[in-house]
Amino acid sequence: MKTFLRCTVLLALLAMAVPGSAVEIKYAFKRGYSYNYTYKQQSSARATAFTTAANRSHTVPATNFSIKTIDFQDGAFILDIGNKDATFRRYVKANGDIKGAPAETWQNNPFFLVFPDGDWKISGTHQTQKNLVFGGRSIPAAWNLLLKSVDTEKGTAEILFSANLKLPDDRLRQKTFSLKGRLIFNLLEGVIHQADWQTIYTFNFANKEFAVTRNLWGFTRQIDHSLIMTGIEEQSQ
Amino acid sequence: MKRIILPLFLLLAGCASAQERVNDITSAFKLWLLNNEARAFSSLSSDEMLISKVSAPFAILPPGQSTGVKAEERLWQIHRKVYVFLDEIQNIYTIARQFGNGRLAIVFKQARPEIWAALPLLSFKPALLPTLSPAMRRAFHLTLLNSLNLKPERDIDLSNRLNRAIGRLSDEEFRLLNDYFATFAALYPSNGSLKVLRGFIETGSRKPFATGLTELLKPATTTDAAAAPPPDLEDPLAELERLAQFDSGKISSLKPEPASGSDIMPSGEVGQSAPAALEPPPEGVSDLFNIWE
Numbered sequence: 001m002k003t004f005l006r007c008t009v010l011l012a013l014l015a016m017a018v019p020g021s022a023v024e025i026k027y028a029f030k031r032g033y034s035y036n037y038t039y040k041q042q043s044s045a046r047a048t049a050f051t052t053a054a055n056r057s058h059t060v061p062a063t064n065f066s067i068k069t070i071d072f073q074d075g076a077f078i079l080d081i082g083n084k085d086a087t088f089r090r091y092v093k094a095n096g097d098i099k100g101a102p103a104e105t106w107q108n109n110p111f112f113l114v115f116p117d118g119d120w121k122i123s124g125t126h127q128t129q130k131n132l133v134f135g136g137r138s139i140p141a142a143w144n145l146l147l148k149s150v151d152t153e154k155g156t157a158e159i160l161f162s163a164n165l166k167l168p169d170d171r172l173r174q175k176t177f178s179l180k181g182r183l184i185f186n187l188l189e190g191v192i193h194q195a196d197w198q199t200i201y202t203f204n205f206a207n208k209e210f211a212v213t214r215n216l217w218g219f220t221r222q223i224d225h226s227l228i229m230t231g232i233e234e235q236s237q
Numbered sequence: 238m239k240r241i242i243l244p245l246f247l248l249l250a251g252c253a254s255a256q257e258r259v260n261d262i263t264s265a266f267k268l269w270l271l272n273n274e275a276r277a278f279s280s281l282s283s284d285e286m287l288i289s290k291v292s293a294p295f296a297i298l299p300p301g302q303s304t305g306v307k308a309e310e311r312l313w314q315i316h317r318k319v320y321v322f323l324d325e326i327q328n329i330y331t332i333a334r335q336f337g338n339g340r341l342a343i344v345f346k347q348a349r350p351e352i353w354a355a356l357p358l359l360s361f362k363p364a365l366l367p368t369l370s371p372a373m374r375r376a377f378h379l380t381l382l383n384s385l386n387l388k389p390e391r392d393i394d395l396s397n398r399l400n401r402a403i404g405r406l407s408d409e410e411f412r413l414l415n416d417y418f419a420t421f422a423a424l425y426p427s428n429g430s431l432k433v434l435r436g437f438i439e440t441g442s443r444k445p446f447a448t449g450l451t452e453l454l455k456p457a458t459t460t461d462a463a464a465a466p467p468p469d470l471e472d473p474l475a476e477l478e479r480l481a482q483f484d485s486g487k488i489s490s491l492k493p494e495p496a497s498g499s500d501i502m503p504s505g506e507v508g509q510s511a512p513a514a515l516e517p518p519p520e521g522v523s524d525l526f527n528i529w530e
Binding site for chain 1: 273276277280281283284286287288289290291292293294295296297298299300301302304305306307308309310311312315409412413416420423424425
């Protein structure tokens with residue numbers, strides 16, 4: 001009897017512990033609701049040529065936009081994204097993938113990160129790969145995601161993400177690109193609460209003639225992006 | 238006929254092209270820099286387009302976010318100043334090469350084409366000569382300079398013009414240009430045009446050059462010639478010799494030394510002899526040969 005009780009308690013504890021160790025990350029936009037966000041961007045750049053260097057930095061004024069949920073059809077949310085100046089309609093799946101963007105040129109559509117389907121364990125990683133067709137070439141790209149932690153009290157999940165993009169280069173044109181970010185996902189509302197990410201691009205240009213190689217120019221660009229939810233409101237009729 | 242004209246035309250074009258190549262000291266470097274710029278532009282642009290495909294991670298972000306600032310604009314700005322500078326150097330160098338030795342001025346001084354049009358007046362209306370000749374002479378000289386693309390105010394002192402061009406570049410910009418020169422020289426050691434260009438900038442900014450151009454831009458008038466004592470100024474060979482000596486630094490001034498045997502006059506035609514050597518006209522009679530003023 002004692003053993004049965006102990007097993008029951010243990011199973012109960014395990015059952016309570018499971019929701020904290022694995023979660024399902026998926027969008028759950030509510031029909032008729034508007035999700036308001038503020039987006040900020042700060043960029044800096046540096047160009048060097050020998051001992052000459054030029055630095056520039058710029059902060060883009062915060063822009064507000066909203067996501068208006070129209071419907072959920074064929075496995076995708078129908079969203080109107082934008083503000084009073086411009087609005088774009090997108091069909092976004094629950095895992096973050098895009099199904100359609102009727103107002104945009106499809107070829108120019110970005111490669112978005114996609115959350116894993118089903119439960120995602122803490123410290124679990126997820127990768128999405130895609131070949132970006134550009135200029136007749138196929139450029140491999142990938143999104144890497146890591147579920148870092150889940151805060152059951154606040155109902156949020158912290159996800160780290162990065163992008164792999166191999167820019168076409170050669171011996172004379174050395175390039176690197178990195179994108180790293182952090183995302184706080186609101187599990188209760190099924191939306192992104194906050195996201196910060198940084199892109200860094202470097203490009204070193206050299207000249208070579210026979211055995212002589214000379215570095216000529218170096219370019220670095222860094223952009224810090226910040227996205228935060230400012231409110232959820234029910235759209236008036 | 239066509240068989241003759243075509244080869245002749247090609248030959249002339251070839252000669253002109255060869256002459257341009259001889260005087261061209263900036264094109265190789267300029268093209269190298271422009272070509273590198275184009276390659277960098279192309280890479281930056283294509284990378285930007287590629288990066289824009291992943292720099293917005295979420296499908297809920299509105300499209301068309303800014304791509305950030307571009308510091309390279311400052312670099313291209315300096316390059317534009319460098320191109321203007323190189324064009325100026327090329328122009329100065331071409332003028333110095335073509336007219337700096339003073340030969341053309343001496344040829345014109347010998348031939349005096351500006352008086353040909355006035356010569357018939359000697360027979361028909363000699364009284365008009367003093368009024369017409371200066372105007373004709375000025376018009377001829379102005380047309381000549383225009384056709385040669387020369388401007389007296391701008392080109393009278395090429396060394397000064399070169400220094401002004403250098404002064405338009407800041408120290409940082411000039412240092413960058415020198416770094417580019419060094420890179421180009423390392424990449425293309427057999428290219429001689431850059432050596433000439435660097436040497437021209439370096440030495441031309443320190444000491445006067447193409448001093449023979451002064452005579453072409455501001456030729457001595459009859460009045461000046463009358464005031465000038467040395468008669469051997471009219472000897473083109475002697476003048477050329479002095480110009481060459483001055484350019485090579487052997488003499489410090491273009492003013493001729495006083496001739497020891499001043500009674501030995503250089504032989505010359507009537508048209509070449511200095512008007513100052515003529516007997517002055519009687520009072521009340523205008524000097525028919527004074528066509529300079």
